[in-house]
Amino acid sequence: MKRVGVFVCHCGSNIAAVVDCERVAKEAAKFPGVAFSIDNKYMCSDPGQDLIKKAVEEHHLDRIVVASCTPRMHEPVFRRATENAGINPYLFAMTNIREHVSWIHTDREKATEKAIDLVRMAVAKVLHTVPLEKSSIPITKRALVIGGGIAGMQAALDIADNGNPVVLVEREPTIGGKMPMLDKTFPSLDCSACICTPKMASTDQHPNITIYTHSEVERVDGYIGNFQVTIRQKAKYVDHKICTGCGLCETKCPNKKIPNSFEAGMGNRTAIYKAFPQAVPNKPIIDAANCRKLTKDKCGVCAKVCPTGAIKYDDQDELITIDVGAIVMATGYDLFPWKEAYGEYGYGKYPDVITGLQFERLVNASGPTSGHILRPSDGKEPKTIVFIKCVGSRDDVKGKAYCSRTCCMYTAKHAHQAVDKIEDSHVIVFYMDVRTAGKGYEEFYQRTVEDGVHYVRGRVSKIYQLGDKLIVRGEDTLLGEAVQVNADLVVLATAMVPSAGSGEIAHIVGFSTDKDGFYQEAHPKLRPLETFTAGVFLAGACQGPKDIPDTAAQGSGAAAKASAVLSNRSMETDPLISQVNDAVCAGCGVCVGICPYRAIELKEITQRAGGKTIARRVASINSGLCQGCGACVAACRSGALDLKGFTNQQIMAEVDALCL
Amino acid sequence: MQGIAKQDLNKVLETLSGGGAALLVPMEIDGVTRFARWEQGAKTALGAGNTLLPPKEALFPQNEKVFNYEMSNEEAKIVPSAAAAEETIILGIRPCDVRAIQALDNVFLTKDYVDELYKTRRRHTLLIALGCTQPAPTCFCSSVGGDPLQAEGADIMLWDLGETYGLEALSDKGKDLLKKIDKFMSKSRGKKPAAGKFSLEVDSRGIAEKLHNMFEDPIWDRWYQKCLGCGICTFICPTCHCFDMQEKHTGQWDGYRYRCWDSCMFQEYSLMAGGHNPRPTKKERLRNRFLHKLCFFQERYGMLLCTGCGRCVRECPVGMDITKFIKEVSEVSLNE
């Protein structure tokens, strides 16, 4: 016979002022299974919790019900109190007679009746509880960071500094991401490369960090603490163990006219190349598609000139398998492909309509023009420069509905640089709004305006070429009049979009993306770094557009989350998760597709049936992944699945208790 | 033979139900023919042959309260349920169904076991049987020891003579009842009619003895496969009488225990508390049903538990035909 103890809290006068707690306790004593029942001024106080302990001893209770405040606050407290009293903490039920009764009702009689009902339901539920134990899963103390931009480097460094090994996988031949391409950073106008390349070097040199560049994650199995990752190291054709990075091969390579993506198409590179002089690793690879040796079996110059014999034309892709305990996603962003969407800006047919990133290369001292702003068409210095903001952002017809957050500031920076670098320049910015939320951002923008940059509120409706001028037509919506500018150069502040292939890698790792393809955080406010897949965290622009300080902060945040996972040898899992009754499960698999955490798979079991042993497949719950939402349970027709702590039987008992 | 004119039937029914007795006659209700309480103006289905639902529910309802209980944390109290004691007349019951009630009497009233609930109902029930002149295509009472025209065990026997119903009291209770409707009685010229031809016929002699040795016979492997495992045959059978006992809570502490029809064709029927099922597949369950009908009951009570009403033959959705089974059994040669 089960022996339930019921404890009714007054919460000072918070409950007792409206609910007759003594009467609730007296009524509760008559409920089936209740062996002891009492009311008390403050159940959460030490004397209140001691009361539970004493009552358990004196009345040999084996289950506890506390009627007090919201379980969202004190459930852990009373679970512990139950445990301290020598009872399994899950043989406990709590009901809320404060927020849901005394604070919202004034009629003492009706409030008391409601409280009695709620206690009866909790008693009915607790009678159907069974002892539950937390289980534990081992943790592999190593992290994987996917993406070697500023977010990924920051995350890798912080995890590594925490003492855990990190594997950093970067698709490009160098880490660094987009930041080294930038000239200056707003609002401080620091040299971007000057603060970024030391970070790249630190990442490279950190003893706990292993970098795989020119590599992609091909497969991820397992779950938090226990991921198995397969990395494809693409063929580099240069043995980096031998190569000294002397650079001789690059100077001798005859194929010199390959557009360099690092220069955003504004400059060229050779077929054997490093993306830029400070690339990490600072060793070249061969771009197989453009190498004459690899495509036509001619040339072979690099092998001939290489002083160490590092060139390996027969290099192959290599698959590397590692175990990790946590994963940080830092796959960054790309620019919105404006040429496909904006006919009014010429679909890319005017060479002097460029993007902000291209402008970065133009003003960069290490860029193709050595930092002189020269327009691509004729190499002349532009005098009149038009900047257009929100190209692809805040435009749900042609582009994206969202704001890309960084464009207002980098456009202000660009405008400032143009005014600064070009004498007698005339700089016009077409904008929808100016958004400068950030430390020192508004001041920077005001400075730009004071510099003489002309801000026009309105969209540009048309750009066309006339002679060597670009005719920019728009509207000044503040003055309500048409505006025309005869410009030498037009710079588009294009939207940020998730980097190419980010959806595929999300699928491989096993979490979801939002409607724009950015990675879906577990909660937009309170869990911005987590995904729904336990052990997978987000950093940087892969989660949504953001600037460098936010990205760095998120990198550190994700690192803290990942480090927390790796800080233990094993981790406890909440026992309030789904369970399968193998005998009942028919293995239809409807639950597999419903689980948002990929926590259910069909596994084979053997079973005795009709005198023989048969093998069949049934659902199986991964306790490391299941979060206990119960969606699978409600979808299970036969009732083979159930949710511990919220079982069908418990809920039915609560329903019955309400009415009987 | 005495008789009543068919045109007086309503008045006769009115008189019979007038004394406060429940008069159950075949009626069609929401598309189902069954024995239901006749009230003034109700249309009978006397001529429609066998009802879909047998009259057993009048004596053995699908749900029946056994006792009430009241409990507290200290004690439990049982309050016996008062058995219904309403006078009941079942009119229009066919001879096969009367024989079925005799089988139920055997189960519930003999062999040192008396079921009080059944006994009370039975004692207050009077049977007015209607002989069958034209057997339905699924009828086979004559093949299992029945007589379509004579219902031994009924209180009154009726025959459809065209314009009139011929009448004959078979018991003292029947004679007393006939006095009540004396004024509608006339001397009928007709005599007990002759039975029509059966289209289903099978020789069931010796079936019990033969099946006694056929528990492990391969015949069951052939027969169980098409069975759906549903309970149609048991629920519409006039003789099937298995029940389950369950409790229903009507309050925190109060409730009642009831019994309700169960079916040996259900997987859950023979499932034991620990999870073992001695009749794990449809084969064992079908075997049990047929053996109970055609062997075990005969051995215990001296009659088959099949009265040839043909309901299962008619209603089984997979065409399970007990006459065909009997025939196949008779063709089996048992070599020791």
Place this chain on the structure above:
Amino acid sequence: MSDPSGEMRELAKKLLENGEVDRIIGWEKGNLWYQSPPLFITRAEETDRLVFDDFAINSLVTYLLDERDSGKKTGIFVKGCDSRGLVRILQDKQIARESVYVIGLPCSGKKDPRQALSSGASESSQVPPAAKCEECLYPNPVIYDVIIGEAVEAKAKGDRFAAVKEIEAKTADEKYAYWTSQYSKCLRCLACRNVCPACNCRECAFDISKPRILAKENNLSHNMVYHLTRAFHAAGRCVECGECERVCPMGIPIMQLNKKIIKEINDLFGPYEAGVKLDETPPPLGTYQTSDPEEFM
């Protein structure tokens, strides 16, 4: 339609003789002229018993569930409606596709033995077509290894949901009175469940005693819950074979509820035909669209 029995027997014989299948499920002639019940054979010499006449109405596919663990291969005959039931069972992973050899039979409609009896007919030509066949949308098998006979045209005419709309037009109390009159009749014989290809669980929720979701007591409330639960469990999965309604001895219009659900699923979540394509995504209640109708704001 010409009688395909000859071809059926020949094929069945070949399949059993060369060991391609371990058994065949088809139909045979019953004791009475209006019965063609299911037939199970394992020996080539029994194949002459196979028939495919007006009364071969039973779907045979649920019998595959009885042998789902045996590892045996079954040759099975399917009509259009039966084949959708087979797809249902395959999609629910209850049997492997390799464990069945599917012989398709285009079907222009069958007759119901109970109707034959109640109509007082003495031969097949006097018996009207079965109710479920009048509404047939898929007379040709949607899945098969081999097909015997020519494809036939769907004969369903008029509004598929006419009966549903008639009920929808009633007031709440009229609806409830209607369903009360129907569900009060239910014996809970479970024939509708046992014959249903969508009811392919190993253990039915109704048979589980902890918690018992449905009391064994037979009353209107429990009968309603039985029927609503069953319909909801089959929601988006019902293949409209109509077997549930055919086997019901009490004449409960079970398909009127199933069809209502089909109609609503089509309206709410877009057109969907259960059991038509083997490689289809999860049934409508096993998935969602963020753009699903929003009524709960």
Place this chain on the structure above:
Amino acid sequence: MSVKSSDAQEAWEPKILAFCCNWCSYAGADLAGLNRTQQPPNVRIIRVPCSGRVDPQFIMRAFQDGVDGVLVAGCHPGDCHYSTGNFFARRRFLLFQRIFDYIGIDPGRLQNRWISGAEGDKFAATVSKVTEDIRALGPNRKLRDEHE
């Protein structure tokens, strides 16, 4: 299970059951309490992790047992703590409400709402509205497992 059919005589008060998901609607109810937003005392809440946990079986059971109305509340679509649970719940209950309507149970007796943890006022307003609706419909007898 089931109910005594004696509630007609005394002043009838609607008996309403609410299933609230732990993360949004239950938190919304807590917030309404915190704000001391007065509500009719007719609703009893069963806390579940997610609206996706709510099996229509529970709702039928509640009506069998004798409640007059049921409210199922969850996070707004897109805000589910478990990301997708309420999308499944939405499909399930869009359909189930229509089934209820079809057998003659007034759709007002089974209501669904999305209520976030920040919407204490919405929670209180919903409780008031549902209570009013059910009061207007009167005691429910349909689907009820009645006995003497």
